Amino acid sequence: NSSSSLSLNRPAIHFTPDKGWINDPNGLWYDAKEEDWHLYFQYNPESPHWDLPLYWGHAVSKDLTVWKDHGVSFGTKNESDGAFSGSMVIDYNNTSGFFNASVDPRQRVVAVWTLAEPDKQTQLLSYSHDGGYHFTEYEGNPVLDIDALNFRDPKVFWYDGAEDSEGHWIMAVAIPQKFSVAFYSSPDLKEWTLESDFTDKGFVGYQYECPGLVKVPYVRNTTFASTPNSNVTSSSPLSFNSTESWINSTSAAWNSSSVWNSSHTNSTLLNSTMFGNETVLQEALEESGFAWVLFLSINPGAPQGGSVNEYFIGDFNGTHFHPFDDQTRFVDLGKDFYAMQTFFNTPNQKDVFGIAWASNWQYGNHVPTTPWRSSMSLVRNFTVTEFNPNPNTTELVLSGVPVIDYSELRKNGTTYSIEDKQLSVSDSEVIELEDPTGVFEFSLEWSVNATNVKNYVFSDLSLYLQGDKHADEYLRLGFEANAAAFFIDRGHSNVPFVEENPFFTQRLSVNNPPSDYTSNTYDVYGVVDRNIIELYFNNGTVTSTNTFFFTTGNYISSIILETGVDDVYEVSNLRVNQFYA
Template identity: 45%
Template sequence: MSLLTANRPLAHLTPPSGWMSDPNGLWYDAKEGLWHCYYQYNPLNAVWDIPIYWGHAVSSCGMKWEHMGIAIKPRTDRAGVFSGSAVVDYNNSSGFFSDAVDPRQRVVALWTRNTNGNQSQMVSYSLDGGYTFEEYANNPVLDIGASNFRDPKVIWHEETRRWIMVVAMSQKFEILIYSSTNLTDWKYESSFAHQGCKGYQYECPALAKIPLLNAEGEEIKSPPESNWVMFVSISPGAPQGGSATQYFIGDFNGTTFTPTTPQARFMDWGRDFYAFQPSFNSPNGKDVLGLAWACNWQYALQVPTDNWKSSLTLMRQFHLQKHNTTQEYSELALYSSPVWNTDKLERGIMHHWDGIEVESNSVSIFNMTSGAKGLLEFSMEWSVNTAEVSKADFADLSLYFKGAMSEVEYLRLGFEANAGSFFIERDHSRINFVHENPFFTSKVAVDLSPYSISNGVATYKVRGIIDRNVIELFFNDGAMAATTTFFVSNENYIGWLEVRSSVNKVYKITDISAQQLNTITD
């Protein structure tokens, strides 16, 4: 039995057993008040292998998921229901629905059939609100005779009153754009190709109109600098190694996506964020939310969990905002924040400290063992007096999140002043996989711009959610994010926090808090 049988995350969607990868078809049922998430699923084995199904789970809050079984299955055991998306066909443009089906539950799924070396796009529809699906009789709806043509993401484009599909010609590094009035007849419009970081292949594209906000969180309606975003996942070839999702801000006129600038920017700078998919809709109709696969193809098949593999990230909400990349330059960037309602959780004691002057060789130790179940939220704001930093020093501020049962295992997070980077260190474990797999790199770094600068003193912020074997970090109110998996022994949940520094007079923690969060309640 694996050492990690009991270390299944509490607030991240995992499969009941078997294999999970890309999220598919995320949508919100406004009638029932439920999120529906489908995902790549092999219920027969805890590794990726044909046949591949769509698994299905629902949630009222995006944090506690109820498994609903298999939603779509392949026709044969040698075929695959590969990645895709789901839409709500409110106006019955497809003609699949009678008046008996509530308009808010007219769900149509578009997905890739993989069989006999060919990938084509298929349509299935649901007459029961997304729980079971029937295949369209005239499938496939889009087949160009290609072996790497996959992952359709469909949106409704209000300005032209048409459905828009983005789909990857993966190993030609192209995102093809199609339009339709009925979800079954598709017309080629344009191609978005050879942009950003190509890696080995493009996968899981998405196109979304993202709200544009100012620094106070207010929506900017005029003049919009640009608020369409194209998402493209690549694997392998990401800057941190293996898999990642990049994005491009630009304009979409109903036929063509034109990036404002061609450079690649990445949604998440951890090692475990891939195949991002935004939801088709949201409770208020205009927020953009989504989630990704919390793993990396470099080591996903070998991670040391028993009878199941992988999780999805927390759901996140997104907006565009001006970001000061340097003191003299700012540009529009994608911001994210977790959908995180602690009222849905059983909360432990809130530990809060402020005004900590961190000195060399001193240790601040905080006991959080009470109620430790592996789910923990923390936040920290700190300032850096760079005038006191020697260029020759490794000048770090480090947080050691240690196991309640054994402090030998811990997760180290921290900031280093000369590099201007936050780091994650995940190799302090008794799990052999962590040390033996060369792709499970022990350290990850995230370059940070200051949140603010005053009199030469830079201030930074981080918010983190640790859920048994996955940590999600959000820097400077969501300007950057990093998702990283880690593995420690069975039930050795985090119970201690130690704060250390290698230098004097450099760091001051103006605010730090941490709270254990226990079993998720209804």
């Protein structure tokens, strides 16, 4: 019977609505007056699955850890339409004219969103005079209409001009089935001018959704960064912090403003000089302190099935984005991380925080939870940094680490730990959590003695995270030395959905390079929250987020560390903190 399959293991530190369906995070912004974080989301409170009319729901948090659901924020006039994804900006200087002096500049929020009608998608504005709780639709809507069936998910930010030029708003918006992100500019959020497009790049799948262009802090990773080459001149021609970006100043091709669907510029500078010379790029990044990152969501058609978030690292000159290289990078390699969006405004202006929908369109409508369906990811703090995918190459990557207020969660907690253990087949190290809450963090650091690894022997280091009431329900995680990959197996469950749904991939893995090639050391940090696990490798340069479903009330209580081989693994530490949420 289906009711016994319902999992009520509702996450505690991942946002879920009290009831109904949610998908993409929308309109993320931080209210500096009230010190509140606002999260909006695709929402149908009356339906257990995606359905029209689709609203924007609203939740508020003080600490990005625990959220309060405020229900429906706004919807469409017509029941057959949907208030599709979009973003919010704070219009401090009242460029839109929607505000008067009675609204604190820090709370002048304008939502830019997609009205999805049966035959058309257009971009609309709604503004709030009460700090994001009630919204009024702009009477001049829509502000962008290109007469397209698919045209959605506007993400808007303010681009600062140089001293002598005014700044302007920039919107990144998807023309999904043309594999295109269009960039529009505006002085007032109402009049938009097409500036450029980013088309047919990266991994495309079926369609592009939910783009977002963001200035992300660069944090040089001295462990990974290649040794500065003394032959390279230190006066770098690249300047990231002026509007005269190096793209414009060094490549004539980029000076001609590209028009819609113009042929794409092929900048040899970017392709050869830049990445042929990592040191120059690193110095330029260090001087400017940031790089531009274009986030993009692909669905369906992800390599791991269904939905995936990719990103490109590059430069933006106020109108055009150009990636540094031709790589497609993925934000998270798990199955449940989609439609990631970043906050407009953070207390420390440079910080880039983002949230994703922690599900996948392949099975989001079917996951066994009630009366809510699906959750958001944890908040991540993003930086651009270096990483060695192999010992010979240094690459720029995004690092995303969780933003959690640990003070309450760890209260009364004991740290369980295992240290400096040379593991052998006969050992089984066990941590038993007292009074399990289903919510905990763990970190594991291990090293591999490669000389003892035989290529024909499956050489695993496994962690079994086992339920307290039904020990036959468990997650198995671990590393295998020959594959040099970290695996997760979420298939050991009595919940029929797990076995029955062919898209709920039970076994996944991520490429897991060492954090230190010399000592062959690896690390992972994990957060488990009732029915979701987020894994962060090498300081978040590789991540994997996955939901899992155990029988109602069966919370993980035993953490068992085992290996199938002798003299290969040394665990320098395994630490576990139970959270009290």
